[in-house]
Amino acid sequence: MTDAADAWKQWHEERTASVSAPHGPLSLTGTHWLDDYPDGKLPAIPGSWRTDGDAVVRTLDGTETRLGADATVALGERRLVVIVREGLWGVRDFDPAAPARTAFLDSAGIDATPYDPRWAVEGRFTPYPGGSTDVRVANADGRERALGLAGELSFTLAGQEHTLQVARQADGRLWAVFADGTSGRGSYRFRFLHPAAPDAEGRTTVDLNRATLPPCAFADHFLCPFPPPGNTLPVDIEAGERNLAAPRTV
Template identity: 30%
Template sequence: MVKERLETDYEAWRRDRWDEIAGPSGKAGVVQLATITGSAQTVEGVPGGWDASDPDGLKFTAAGADGVSLDGRPVNGTVTLTGGSRLRLSGERTVAISGSEGVYGLTVWDPAASSLARLRGIAVFPVDPTYVVDAEYRRTPGREVEIERLTDPPTRHILPAPADLVFELAGQQFSLMVIETFPGNLLVVFTDSTTGAETPDIGRWVVLPPVAGDAVRVDFNEALLPLHVFSRAFPCPLAPEGNHLPVPVPAGERAPVHGESIGVREAMSTDLKDTATRYLRRLEAGDYAGMRALCTDTATVWHNDGKGQQTIDENLAMLKDGPAAEASLHYDIIRQFTEADEMLQQHVLCITNADGSVGEVQAAMYFRFRDGLIDRIEEYANFIPAAN
């Protein structure tokens, strides 16, 4: 019952998240960010001039030929803008204004941005109550930390680090530093054993609610991809030193799903091939938890060995405890074919035993997917013993 309620809440969260990223003025369409603090400032690619020195608001000056409008009226001269104002540029681009009192931010949004046009979805892990943890919120008043940001070139900034989260996961105790990227925004930037393989190498985020006491519930099912993944305009922070979990956290967002506007089918095909390949690479590494995270709860496995069908958990237990666990495995993938939610693959599995002998399995493997996860595996294999 807990999982069903969690899944319902999570689906609502995912809809809101998709609207934030790909909806009207979504983050994936942001092509430029700028800060205005001067009295005679220009912004590359944006017509007109800016003046943040007036106490009444941000002054913007443009000629009628610049093609800029405010509230549907062309700007031909100087207008006063405040936080929440929005200018319309040529080509349907918009500039959103934020800030006040001499410090203003500009966010340029373009509906034709390739980062938005190619975005088809956000791949996620299955919802798992295991990754909802109650953490101790250990306050560290006055602490600051130097954080690297993804600017070009990279820059480093000093940010408040008001607390540490201390919690248990996978039978171990961990601690993650909390940073405050702007007043009231409590962010946990972390990496884990999925980083660089199933999730971006720049880590992921958990945004914390306001914390009044000394405890907070942390839901890794709502772990976010950094905005930099969707648009290079965002100068996202990297994880503070030490904010690494040496265990996989197969929860939350995994990766953006991209495809050309005329190639959605091809993008889906590529994603299925990638999932199947990552499943086998995790088997090579002996990462059974990572394999499990790529499968549905009801996934089944069948081999042409006469032993019948297994659940995915039975199959992984067999692999973990079987002789192959002591050997070195490598899958040489020859070809892959996809059709809708199905994939057929031909490969050769090379097995190097502990004594140095080498054997191989020539096989065809069928994958069926549900919601981007593996739901059925069938393998037709011919084992060729190790040479003496």
């Protein structure tokens, strides 16, 4: 218990440092889709931007630079990151001076429930027989996009069986977008969970103490998929990250 609690505390501290880093999620001030700017002029970003096949071309002072997905451009202290989603190209603007980051640094950070061993249980991953499948889900920006799901993760809490549809990441870890009985009241409206890669028999640990806020809890300009059908647990998950903490009082 002590080792697990200490490990959780370290995880929480590292997580807080990560989200509050100069170019972490709190610094995102805009996601600009190039299709919304046919003249190529993005808000408060110098140069002209256009799509060209599998890349974005930025023209600045007569010089063209071709940028692929995830390319980063320095703009003083700011960082511009090129993204692509379902064929649409955009530019994200990360600014260390973003008001959301400043407010976070002046607050108590992330409101998270201390480690409780009741929320760490064995789970079993069962891949879909036909491989991964795409499900259309609403995103935080109001658009629908495909969410690739690889299978189901089953686990038991207090004698009750639960199942979540999960994606599988490039490093083998699982990814669940879920809601529960606390969503929208005691916790943010939905959360993420990243169980470790399952073993050959599909076993992994479902540690809800490490449920995290999605990026859109930190900045409005993230896309964040909502939970797919069936991923709202009929119990109160009073564990993990819950909300952003309120500003400190003087």
